[in-house]
Amino acid sequence: MCAPSIIETVRDNLSRRRFLTAVGGSIAATVAAPASGLGQQQKPVRLAKGFRDVYDLTHTFGPKLPVFPAFKPVEIRQKFSIAKDGFFANEVTFDEHTGTHMDAPVHFIAKGGTADTLPADRFFAPLAVVSIQSRAARDADTTLTVDDLLAWEKAHGRLPAGAFVAMHSGWDARIGDANRFLNRDAKGTMHAPGFSEEAARFLVQQRDIVGAGVDTLSLDKAAADKFVAHLALLGAGKYAVELLANLAAVPPAGAMVIIGGPKHAGASGGPVRVFAVA
Numbered sequence: 001m002c003a004p005s006i007i008e009t010v011r012d013n014l015s016r017r018r019f020l021t022a023v024g025g026s027i028a029a030t031v032a033a034p035a036s037g038l039g040q041q042q043k044p045v046r047l048a049k050g051f052r053d054v055y056d057l058t059h060t061f062g063p064k065l066p067v068f069p070a071f072k073p074v075e076i077r078q079k080f081s082i083a084k085d086g087f088f089a090n091e092v093t094f095d096e097h098t099g100t101h102m103d104a105p106v107h108f109i110a111k112g113g114t115a116d117t118l119p120a121d122r123f124f125a126p127l128a129v130v131s132i133q134s135r136a137a138r139d140a141d142t143t144l145t146v147d148d149l150l151a152w153e154k155a156h157g158r159l160p161a162g163a164f165v166a167m168h169s170g171w172d173a174r175i176g177d178a179n180r181f182l183n184r185d186a187k188g189t190m191h192a193p194g195f196s197e198e199a200a201r202f203l204v205q206q207r208d209i210v211g212a213g214v215d216t217l218s219l220d221k222a223a224a225d226k227f228v229a230h231l232a233l234l235g236a237g238k239y240a241v242e243l244l245a246n247l248a249a250v251p252p253a254g255a256m257v258i259i260g261g262p263k264h265a266g267a268s269g270g271p272v273r274v275f276a277v278a
C-alpha cells in the first residue's frame with residue numbers, strides 16, 4: 001500500500017508530463033515516441049519512491065492458454081540446444097492477440113495508433129481494480145457498468161488522472177482449463193464478462209484514463225455480437241490489455257501498473273509483461 005501523498009506525486013508527475021507534451025512543441029518533439037523508434041532515446045519517466053510490493057499480472061505465455069477463436073494457439077519449439085549448438089533458444093510463433101496482451105487503437109480503428117508509437121509514459125499508470133467477481137460468478141454475461149465505477153469512486157475517491165482501469169471478474173482462476181475459460185454454450189457461443197459500452201464511454205468521456213484491462217479474453221463480454229467497448233475505448237485513442245492475471249491480489253486503489261511492450265513495428269498489439277507496484 002502507499003500513502004496518498006505518493007499517489008499525489010505520481011499523479012503530479014504524470015499529469016505534468018502530459019501538460020508539457022501538450023503545450024511544448026519542442027518538448028513534445030523530444031519526449032514523444034518517434035514513429036520509427038529507431039535509435040532514439042526517450043527521456044526517463046519519473047516514478048514516485050515508496051512502492052514496496054511487486055505483483056506480476058501476466059499469465060505465462062504458452063500453448064495451453066485459451067485463445068480467442070480467430071487466433072492460433074501459441075507455439076514454442078526448441079530451435080537450439082546446448083548439447084548440439086552450444087546455446088539454448090526457442091522459436092516462438094504467435095498471433096499478436098494471444099496471452100496477456102495489448103490492443104493498440106489500430107486493432108479496431110483504421111489509422112489508429114500502433115502499439116510501438118504509444119508514448120512510454122502511458123505504460124505507467126495509477127491502477128484502479130474494479131471487481132465484479134461476485135456477480136460474474138452467478139452470471140457469465142454480466143458487464144462492468146457505470147454504477148460499478150461510481151461505487152469504486154465512492155470507496156476510493158475519483159479515478160486518478162491517467163488511470164488504467166482493470167476489470168476483475170475472477171475469470172483468471174479458470175486459466176488452467178481452456179474450456180471453462182471460453183465457457184461455450186450448446187450453440188458454441190462463448191460467455192464471459194466484459195465492459196459495458198456505457199462504462200467504456202464514461203471512462204473516455206467523463207474521466208481521464210490511459211487504458212483499460214480485463215482478466216477475460218475480450219474487453220467486450222464474450223457473447224456480445226458487436227465490439228462496442230473496444231470501439232469506444234480504442235476509438236478514443238486508449239489501449240486495452242486482455243487476459244490479465246492476479247488482479248485479486250492487488251489493492252483496488254493506490255497501486256501503479258507498469259506495462260512492458262509490445263514494440264514491434266506496426267503492432268496492432270502483442271504480448272505484454274504487466275506488473276503492479278503498491
Ligand SMILES: [Zn+2]
Binds near residue numbers: 101
Ligand atoms: Zn486483443
